[in-house]
Amino acid sequence: RFQGLGCSPIKAVRELGSERRETVRTLSCVGVWILEEALS
DSSP states (O other), X not given: OOXXXXXXXXHHHHHHXXXXXXXXXXXXXXXXXXXXXXXX
């Protein structure tokens, strides 16, 4: 499910800790993940 977005929860968490400039993209990935979990 996450492959199409190019992000996964684990990768998102890792990016949050390392690449500050990736934070916005990472948070949007996490937001989509949470939405999909809520809808499924």
